[in-house]
Amino acid sequence: MSGFVVKPEPLQVPGLVHLHTGKVRELYQNEAGDLVMVASDRISAYDWVLPTEIPDKGKVLTQLSLWWFDQLRDLIPNHVLSTELPAGAPASWQGRTLVCKSLRMVPVECVARGYLTGSGLVEYNESRTVCGLALPEGLTDGAELPAPIFTPATKAAVGDHDENVSYEEVARQVGADVAAQLRQATLAVYNRARVIARDRGIILADTKFEFGLEGESLVLADEVLTPDSSRFWPADSWQPGRAQPSFDKQFVRDWLTSAESGWDRHGEQPPPALPQQIVDATRAKYVEAYERLTGASWS
Structure with missing residues (x-):
């Protein structure tokens, strides 16, 4: 058994039809037929979407993707049409929303x-x-x-x-x-x-x-x-022959498989909420990846 610990109820926005809830993103369609992707702060590990969110994670994913799309545009076209918020969308969607081609x-x-x-x-x-x-x-x-x-x-x-x-x-x-x-x-x-x-x-x-x-x-x-x-x-x-430190959810995985969490990843029970220090350390890694790659300050 795996999936969402608690599956979120998608926000209903006038003019948008909700299509799908993914591990991280909510997918909508606007009246023009374009897709509206909203990156949440959800985080997944070991096939579970965890009950604890990582603040700013969805914004980091969205802004870093936009930066990379710009670096790659001479190699291959991308699906982004706009970063403007759809009319009626909440302010919380700012920085984490892409209007995209329907492909x-x-x-x-x-x-x-x-x-x-x-x-x-x-x-x-x-x-x-x-x-x-x-x-x-x-x-x-x-x-x-x-x-x-x-x-x-x-x-x-x-x-x-x-x-x-x-x-x-x-x-x-x-x-x-x-x-x-x-x-x-x-x-x-x-x-x-x-x-x-x-x-x-x-x-x-x-x-x-x-x-x-x-x-x-x-x-x-x-x-x-x-x-x-x-x-x-x-x-x-970097040192071959061992697991490498990484800019991702390594802190989350390590804590979930530690004795402190008390969770059996091979059992049937969903994973527990993350402690604040794991949330903070994970957010810091996502932000560090953004800053090191783009050269821009997240703040």
């Missing part, structure tokens, strides 16, 4: 990996492959790969795991032409972003993208290159 979304999580960790490390330890791609012997947790690789996954419902799949399976599902476009775009965006991040003292270990189609053209959608969709590591403390 035909490709049902694939497009993951690029430049370093070995997470589910890729698990598969590598079993078979020396990641998503069926053979890798050399001798790699350890956090090791840099010989070259970045495209390791797609199927999108899962809230509370379920995304499932890694082979490139051939993606081609079977969406067609060879679209699969080739997805792989090319994913690796091009990752390669651009990893250089930008490294210049700012951050290793982009891996990241996932979502794409949609506008006619026959691929468009970058959803969030992009945030601490929720990427593994960012401080370059000055």
Whole structure:
């Protein structure tokens, strides 16, 4: 069992139709048919959306995505139409709302990996492959790969795991032409972003993208290159052979699996509320990632 500890009741706004509640975002449609994405401060871990929010998290995700879209606009178009609040929307939506194109979304999580960790490390330890791609012997947790690789996954419902799949399976599902476009775009965006991040003292270990189609053209959608969709590591403390410190919800995961939380992640009970010091430390990591990458002060 997993999902929301307490599923929120979406806000009703005149002129907007609520379409979906995700782990972090609420999705609406306006009268013109455009999508309105609102990033909440919710946080998830171990397939649960937790009962405690992280202040400003949704704003950080939104503003960092906008910054990255600007860095990438010469590589691939994105789905953002406007950052103006829809008429009648509450002031609390300011800074966390995007009005976006309505696209035909490709049902694939497009993951690029430049370093070995997470589910890729698990598969590598079993078979020396990641998503069926053979890798050399001798790699350890956090090791840099010989070259970045495209390791797609199927999108899962809230509370379920995304499932890694082979490139051939993606081609079977969406067609060879679209699969080739997805792989090319994913690796091009990752390669651009990893250089930008490294210049700012951050290793982009891996990241996932979502794409949609506008006619026959691929468009970058959803969030992009945030601490929720990427593994960012401080370059000055990178050391292969161990788990790396990261700019994400590491404090949350560590506390949930500690004796202090009293929670059994393999049991049926939902996770408890987070203590204030974990909330504060997690918020600080999200803000630090934003500031180090953009060079701008969050305040």
